[in-house]
Amino acid sequence: MTLSDLATRLELRVFTPGVPIERPVGGGYASDLLSDVIGHARKDDLWVTMQVHPNIVAVAVLKDLAGIVLVGGREPAAETLAQAEREKVPVLGTALGAFELAGRLHGMGVRGG
Numbered sequence: 001m002t003l004s005d006l007a008t009r010l011e012l013r014v015f016t017p018g019v020p021i022e023r024p025v026g027g028g029y030a031s032d033l034l035s036d037v038i039g040h041a042r043k044d045d046l047w048v049t050m051q052v053h054p055n056i057v058a059v060a061v062l063k064d065l066a067g068i069v070l071v072g073g074r075e076p077a078a079e080t081l082a083q084a085e086r087e088k089v090p091v092l093g094t095a096l097g098a099f100e101l102a103g104r105l106h107g108m109g110v111r112g113g
Contacts, residue, residue, distance in 0.1 A: 001024070001025055001108065001109065001110070002021070002022050002023060002024055002025065003021040003022070003023050003024075003025055003046065003066050003067050003090055003092075004021045004022050006025060006046070006105070006108065006110070007021055007092055009108065010094065010096075010101070010104060010105075010108075011094075012069060012092040012093065012094050013092060013093040013094065014090070014091075014092050015070075015075070015076055015081060015084070015091040015092060015093055016081060016084050016085055016089070016090055016091045016092075018085055019084065019085060019088050019089065019090045019091075020088070020090075021067065021090045021092075023044070023066050023067065023090070024044060024066065025044060025045075025046045025066045025067075025110060026042065026043065026044030026045060026066065027042060027044065027045045027046070027110060027111050027112060027113060028045055028046045028047075028048060028102065028105050028106075028110045028111070028112055029041040029042070029045045029046070029047050029048070029065075029112060029113070030047075030048040030049070030098050030101075030102050030112075031047075031048075031049065032049050032050050032051055034051070034055055034056070034059050037049075037059050037063065038059055038062065038063065040113065041063045041065060041113075042063070042113055043063065043064040043065070044064070044065070044066050045063070045065050045066060045113075046065070046066045046067055046068075046069060046105070046110065047059075047060060047065050047067070047068045047069070048069050048071060048098050048101055048102060048105075049068060049069070049070065049071070049098075050070065050071055050072055050074055050098065051070075052070060052074050052075065052076045052077050052080060053077055053079075053080060054077065054079045054080045054083045056068055056080065056091075057080060057083040057084045057087055057089050057091075058083075060087075060089045061087050061089060065089075066090070067089065067090035067091065067092060068084075068089065068090070068091050068092070069092045069093065069094060069101065070091065070092070070093040070094070071093075071094055071096060071097055071098045071101055072095070072096075072097055072098070073093070073094075073095045074093065075093065076091055076093075
């Protein structure tokens with residue numbers, strides 16, 4: 001399944017419209033601790049978080065993640081969006097909480113590690 005498929009099916013808001021979202025999603029990871037994501041997320045995972053600062057983009061690049069989904073209606077900081085566009089990291093959002101989104105992703109076949 002691609003990030004584009006998930007975005008459509010879950011009605012995710014795309015904060016980085018200039019960044020392609022046709023990338024395959026290999027799994028998912030939910031955490032708000034950057035060190036946890038660095039230590040445990042896998043390449044092509046979709047990261048679910050409430051963090052909105054620019055460091056999330058750096059972590060996504062480091063781990064080669066499929067994208068980032070911000071939960072709870074949070075919006076990324078302007079610096080975060082600028083960095084995400086430069087680094088070609090998709091940033092999406094939803095009003096759903098992390099638990100609800102993770103459940104829906106799991107129900108769609110997106111598994112954790």
